[in-house]
Each structure stands twice: as structure tokens, then as C-alpha cells.
Amino acid sequence: MSAGFSTLTIALLLQSAATPVAPPTAPVSAVAHPEIWPTANARPLRDPKVEARIEAILKRMSVADKIGQLIQVDIASIEPSDLRTYKLGSILNGGNAGPGGNDLAPPIEWLKLADQFYDASMARSDGRPAIPVIWGTDAVHGNNNIPGATLFPHNIGLGAARDRDLMREIGHVTAIETAAAGIDWTFAPTLAVVRDDRWGRTYESYSEEPQIQADYAGAVIEGVQGKVGTKDFLAPDHVIATTKHFLGDGGTGGRDQGDARIPETTLRDIHLGGYPAAIEAGTQSVMASFSSWNGAKMHGNKSLLTGVLKDRLHFDGFVVGDWNGHGQVDGCSNESCAAAINAGLDMFMYSGSGWKTLYANTLKQAQSGEIPAARLDDAVRRILRVKIRAGTFDRGRPSSRALAGKMTLIGAADHRAIARRAARESMVLLKNEGGLLPLKPSANILVAGGGADNIPQQAGGWSLTWQGGGTTNADFPNAQSIWSGISTAVKDAGGSATLSADGRYAKKPDAAIVVFGEQPYAEFKGDRPNLEYSPDDKSDLDLLRKLKAAGVPVVAVFLSGRPLWVNAELNASDAFVAAFLPGSEGGGVADVLFRKKDGSVANDFRGKLSFSWPKRPNQYTLNRSDPGYDPLFAFGYGLSYAKPGTVPKLDEARPAGIAASFNGTVFGKGRVPEGWSLTLVEQGQSKVRLLGVNATTATRRLTASAVDRRRQEDARAFVWAGGPADTRIEASGPLDLTRESNGELSLVIDVRVDRPASAPVALGMVSTNGTTVTVPITKTLATAKVGDWQQVIVPLQCFAKRGIDMAQVTAPFVIATDGKLGLSISDVKIDSAPVPMTKCGD
Numbered sequence: 001m002s003a004g005f006s007t008l009t010i011a012l013l014l015q016s017a018a019t020p021v022a023p024p025t026a027p028v029s030a031v032a033h034p035e036i037w038p039t040a041n042a043r044p045l046r047d048p049k050v051e052a053r054i055e056a057i058l059k060r061m062s063v064a065d066k067i068g069q070l071i072q073v074d075i076a077s078i079e080p081s082d083l084r085t086y087k088l089g090s091i092l093n094g095g096n097a098g099p100g101g102n103d104l105a106p107p108i109e110w111l112k113l114a115d116q117f118y119d120a121s122m123a124r125s126d127g128r129p130a131i132p133v134i135w136g137t138d139a140v141h142g143n144n145n146i147p148g149a150t151l152f153p154h155n156i157g158l159g160a161a162r163d164r165d166l167m168r169e170i171g172h173v174t175a176i177e178t179a180a181a182g183i184d185w186t187f188a189p190t191l192a193v194v195r196d197d198r199w200g201r202t203y204e205s206y207s208e209e210p211q212i213q214a215d216y217a218g219a220v221i222e223g224v225q226g227k228v229g230t231k232d233f234l235a236p237d238h239v240i241a242t243t244k245h246f247l248g249d250g251g252t253g254g255r256d257q258g259d260a261r262i263p264e265t266t267l268r269d270i271h272l273g274g275y276p277a278a279i280e281a282g283t284q285s286v287m288a289s290f291s292s293w294n295g296a297k298m299h300g301n302k303s304l305l306t307g308v309l310k311d312r313l314h315f316d317g318f319v320v321g322d323w324n325g326h327g328q329v330d331g332c333s334n335e336s337c338a339a340a341i342n343a344g345l346d347m348f349m350y351s352g353s354g355w356k357t358l359y360a361n362t363l364k365q366a367q368s369g370e371i372p373a374a375r376l377d378d379a380v381r382r383i384l385r386v387k388i389r390a391g392t393f394d395r396g397r398p399s400s401r402a403l404a405g406k407m408t409l410i411g412a413a414d415h416r417a418i419a420r421r422a423a424r425e426s427m428v429l430l431k432n433e434g435g436l437l438p439l440k441p442s443a444n445i446l447v448a449g450g451g452a453d454n455i456p457q458q459a460g461g462w463s464l465t466w467q468g469g470g471t472t473n474a475d476f477p478n479a480q481s482i483w484s485g486i487s488t489a490v491k492d493a494g495g496s497a498t499l500s501a502d503g504r505y506a507k508k509p510d511a512a513i514v515v516f517g518e519q520p521y522a523e524f525k526g527d528r529p530n531l532e533y534s535p536d537d538k539s540d541l542d543l544l545r546k547l548k549a550a551g552v553p554v555v556a557v558f559l560s561g562r563p564l565w566v567n568a569e570l571n572a573s574d575a576f577v578a579a580f581l582p583g584s585e586g587g588g589v590a591d592v593l594f595r596k597k598d599g600s601v602a603n604d605f606r607g608k609l610s611f612s613w614p615k616r617p618n619q620y621t622l623n624r625s626d627p628g629y630d631p632l633f634a635f636g637y638g639l640s641y642a643k644p645g646t647v648p649k650l651d652e653a654r655p656a657g658i659a660a661s662f663n664g665t666v667f668g669k670g671r672v673p674e675g676w677s678l679t680l681v682e683q684g685q686s687k688v689r690l691l692g693v694n695a696t697t698a699t700r701r702l703t704a705s706a707v708d709r710r711r712q713e714d715a716r717a718f719v720w721a722g723g724p725a726d727t728r729i730e731a732s733g734p735l736d737l738t739r740e741s742n743g744e745l746s747l748v749i750d751v752r753v754d755r756p757a758s759a760p761v762a763l764g765m766v767s768t769n770g771t772t773v774t775v776p777i778t779k780t781l782a783t784a785k786v787g788d789w790q791q792v793i794v795p796l797q798c799f800a801k802r803g804i805d806m807a808q809v810t811a812p813f814v815i816a817t818d819g820k821l822g823l824s825i826s827d828v829k830i831d832s833a834p835v836p837m838t839k840c841g842d
Ligand code: BGC
Pocket: 093, 094, 095, 138, 187, 244, 290, 322, 323, 523
């Protein structure tokens, strides 16, 4: 920050109100007692030939070679040629990474890149052993990063299907489509037992009850890796599985990367769930959880990673970290963390430009003995063991392997048929008054709602992009929308179907199917303060009500990553289907909604809730085993044609005191969130709150007025007349943006320079106690074309590095200058944006 800002900074400091903070609760113990945990037996049993091969390789490796095996880097942060010099163990593609920086790169590009990394890893002329690099990907509902892949329902829907055999088939198809692209390893299955449905990863969980995880784990791992003890195990049509996130990820009170404050017995009896079964089915890797247990980060918890997982459960594969998760261990940074390795982590998952520093630091820690030689060798042995078992030493370049390059396998018809069956089986019928369903396909059907012809929405997060946004139907070449499935079924039976997103029709239909629900999200972007569906926008409800009022029988098909409070929507529908996130095969929805042509039932509903459905928006911890359990629809609920039932009229009143949600929008459509304020601040004067559209400070140094960008008065113009002044947006209470900052989100503002600045300009944030930090944006604004809208993006990490308390942000946006300036602002967001984490303003 330039010196010219001293007065300004003082002004900012003076103006910021300090809000008292509650002290953290005292930690419960974070040390586990392995002897009270169940045991398991790792499979396959150790093969002496494999072990001898490991020892022979290990003997010829330098310490630097060994360190290399411990590091996995995101392909956005490394080039294949780097592996000629640095012999790293693994690469991954994060949810937003693709070959050549293209998330939507076709399958063949993935295979080509896999060859390039492999070739570089094998290039060696110093007599040391060449060790093939392995590539890991989040194939969490099919090989979902690759365009055209079969997309299965997300886990919450699969949990409702209660079909163990289906899980084996899904695992196998996922493996085939992953292997076809030349990728060795998937970061799945997720065995989180999610106990608080506010969490944005609820849909990645099979169930709130560990029994389903325990039932499914073995089958899905067998599908992915092949059956242990048979020649199928890690054969070329299989890939390495990861069981994640160890442990207690679903117990953090709905907070992503949060803290599970629970007794050891709860961690064991609820959250261990499917792990013993996964280990016995031979899972070759386990991912450490981002979360903490009783205040201590899992990546550093030796009693759990080593004591429970390795020693007690006899897991003999390797433990991979989660996305710089090691950097969150006390005393660690992303580039240095001996503590995680010493706790039992075997491979760092690293993203960012500093992997060479991580390599150098880890090497130093091994040389100094801070990481004991025996621990280092144990980690390397585990990684080599998996690589040998998976055939990576023997099967040559990715493109020369049995399935590689067979791109017709990606989205193959028989794979899609399994996904369609899965979609069908995952539908849960919540309501069906008067036996409205199954519909006659020969009828006149209106199909409405924003989700009807929307493949990105039915696929959810982790679909081509990390958050599942930014794509259209055209990006999913082998998929079918729900509308398309309905239209085909109706046309085949001689009926008529009309798509009308807003529900308008020319001829009154016999019935309307309204498809609506949550927009895609992943991880923390889906965290919610309560379970009210769409608190700020009731247009879906209005649509249901409008149709019902017109006397049209209404079938609601609800797309969501979790149970939500939809009492009003249930009341406004005659039939209501919880469809969760069905994936690429929208046809699976029509399969259960329509009769056969001859009038008989084609497919009955078989989905049963694997998560309890709330009766009130604040029932986010609602689990069958809780005392006072009082759901709207209990765990296991699901109507069918064979077993109908009725649902009475439900209470629609929102209980008082439910917090409004912060969804990342700081300013948009001319508004700040409810309870927030946009203010103008002039040194030595009291703040002026912008209530309507016009305001000015005491001596007129700063003035605001309305501007139309995309719609009437959706932006504000600010004019600085000279002399220190700022405009800022203050939240209703301190915001915790730590997760957003760890998740590499940025402060993104849409601005238009109306009049160039005469002095330096700063963009800042304020945290409790008035700590203000700024980054300079003078040059950025100076190079902007006057009168044109543009984005200014500053990673949250820039503010964190400059010393703001990310857990207590009171004002996430401040723009300040001492000079003259004219600036219009239409949007201020906390969002993911393509910018290097080190690009801190000018
Ligand atoms: C997620 C993991 C995922 C990894 C790699 C993390 O943010 O927590 O589930 O496997 O990223 O994309």
C-alpha cells in the first residue's frame, strides 16, 4: 500500500465498529484410543513377490526420489516436462482443471496429457528407478470431469435406491470410463455420514445413518477396483479407489472444513460407518478429511491416521491429503508440513505455484531427521505397493493400456442404461394425492419449471466444472434432460407434451409436471444457514400455485442436494417427487411418472429416504437416532403405487428468527443483502447510509446516485470530489470467510470508470476491532477504458495475507481514495474467478 493512504487508513480504523466475539468452546480431547475401535483386515493380503519388488525399488531410490513420491500436484500448477526433473508421485485434476486449462477438453486430450506426464516421469538416465506417475481425479458420480461421460445420480439419490448390486455396477462403469481416458485413480467413494443437512456436501453422502455406507462401501469399491483375491482386482478395466474423507467430515455441524465436536464413541459409532467394509474390500487409498476433530485438524491427527486407520484397521494402502489440507495443520503452511507426514499422511495433495518449495522443505525435513527415515520409507512403500498392485509399472504408457483410447466407452449405451436405472430407482415419491401418478402417457402434458430442460441443474456440482456452473445442455453430448425423457415417453404413446418453462399454455393440459429446485453447487458454496428452499425467490412456488389455481393437476419434480423445507411447495402440488440430482439420464424420471400404453404400471417407485425430511426450516440436524425425532417424512419413507398414502395440508409459516443467507452476493441488482448496509464514509464525519439510491457525505466529498446497467437502477455511481473518503458495504454481523479464502475464492467487483482517478485508489476489507487491509487498484483502474464495464478481481487470500481476520469480516468491500474519482459499481461478489492467487491488485 502506498504512503498516501495513512490518513485514509486511520479514517477507516476510526470508522469501523468493533463487535465482541464469543470465546471458542474449550476443546474436548482430540486423541483417539485405537483399542476401543473395531478392527478390519486389509485386503488383498500382502503378496511376498510384491513386497520384494517394493524393497528392491526402495533400495535404489535417493531421499529426493522418496520425497517426490509423497507429492501430488494439480495439473493447473505443473507441466509434464517438470516431471523430467522432479520425480513426483502423482498428479490430479482439481474440479476446475483440465488439459491445457480447458475444463471441457475432449477425452482424447486427457489421454494425450496422461501420456505426456507418464513419459516424463519415466524419463531417467541416472540409474535410479523410474517410477510411473499416477493421475487422480474426482470421478464421484461417473467420470464427471470429462465431456460425454455417463453421470450417475449423486450419492444421496443412490442411498435412497437401497440397491447394493447397482453400486457395484456403477463403480465398474465409472472405472471403465476413467480408464478409457488414461486416468489411474478416482477420489471416490465418499463415505461421509452427514448429520447436518446445511452442509453443501450433503448430496455426496449416501445417508445420515452409517448402515447404508457400511452396506454400500464393499460393493462400490469392488466395482471400481475389481474383487480382491480374484484376477479381476485392479485389472485394466478398473482403477484405484479412494475412500474419503477420513474421518468425521459429516459431523461438523453443517460447516465445510469445520470441526466435529463429538465424543470418540460418536466418531466411531456413526462416522466410521463404511470404512471397515471398504478396507476389507481392498480400498487402496484413503483421503484425510479437511475437517477437525475436537479442534485438531485431521491431517495432523496421528492417533486417527496411524493409530486407528493403519494400526487398528490394518489399512496398508496410502493416505492422500485433501487439497492443501496439510497447510491448515497448526504450525504448517501449504509449502511445509512435516507434522502431517509424521501423523501418517503419505501423500500431500498440493495446488499452487509453490510445489518446488514444498519439495525442498520436505527434503530438508527428511535430511534433518524431522521426518524419521522409517516414516518416510513406510509412506513410500505404501505408495509403491499400490502402484505395483495397480499394474502401473507393467502396463506401459496410458494410451497403450487395454481400455485407453476406446472413447466409445465414454457414455456408452449400456453404461447409460445403468445410470437410467439408477435415476429411476433413486426417485422418492413424497406425495401422490388422489392417485394422480402414474400419468397416462397418451394425455396432454405440460412440462414447466427451470429444471425441466436443464442438464447442468439435474447433474449438480462436480459435473464438468467443480461447482457445476457455467455449462449448458450442449456441453453434455450424451445426456438427456428430464423434459426430453418425458417428451419421448409421451410421443411414443400418442400423447402430447409441451415444454413451457414459465407454465404458460394455449390449451389447458391434463396435467403439469413442474421441475424445479436448487442450482448446482459444490463444497462450501452449498452451505446454508437453514433448510428453507429458495428463501429469496418464490417464483417456483408461484408457478405451482398458478397452475393449481387454474385447475391443472400438478406433479412437482424437485431437484435438490438434500431434503429441504418445502411445505408450501408440497401444499401447492398434488404429487411430489424428490428426485435429488439424477445425473445425465433424465429419462429415468419419466420411467416412474408414466403408465405403460396398456395402462399398467411400468415402474413402481422404490426409493426410500436415506435422509429425514424436515417439517421446519431449522430442523437441519434431524437424524433417526436423535432423541425427540420429529420429521415430516421419516428415514425410510417413500410412497409407491403398491403402497399409497396421503399427506395432510402442512404448516407454511416460517418460524421467527431464521437467519437470512449470505450466498456470496455482497451487492447485486441494486441491493445489499437484508440487514446489510452500503455506507459513505468521510473522515471526521458520521457515516452516511445509502438507503435509497442517492446520498452524499457531510462536506460532499463523496456522492452516490443510481445507474442503469442491465436493468433499472441496478448499479450505483460514486463521485469522489477529493479528500479522503470511502464507500463500503457492511454485513449485518461478522462473516466467517475462512472457508471461502481457503477455497481460493476472490472478491469480484464489476466497475465502470466514469472519471479517472487523480490519486491512488485502494480496495479493502475490514474485520472486527477495525482491522482494515487494502490492496492498490490504481493501475488497474487507470488502464480501464472510461465508460466500459470491467471486472476487478482480488483473491481473498490477498486480504488474509495482509492480516485481516477472515473469520470476522465486518465489511467485505471498501473502495477508498484521497483524490478525485468517478466510479460506477453494479456487482460485488465473493466468487471463484480465474486469477492467480498471488495477483493482489496492481
Ligand atoms: C475435496 C475433495 C476432492 C479434492 C480434489 C477437495 O476440495 O474436498 O473431495 O477430492 O478437492 O478435487
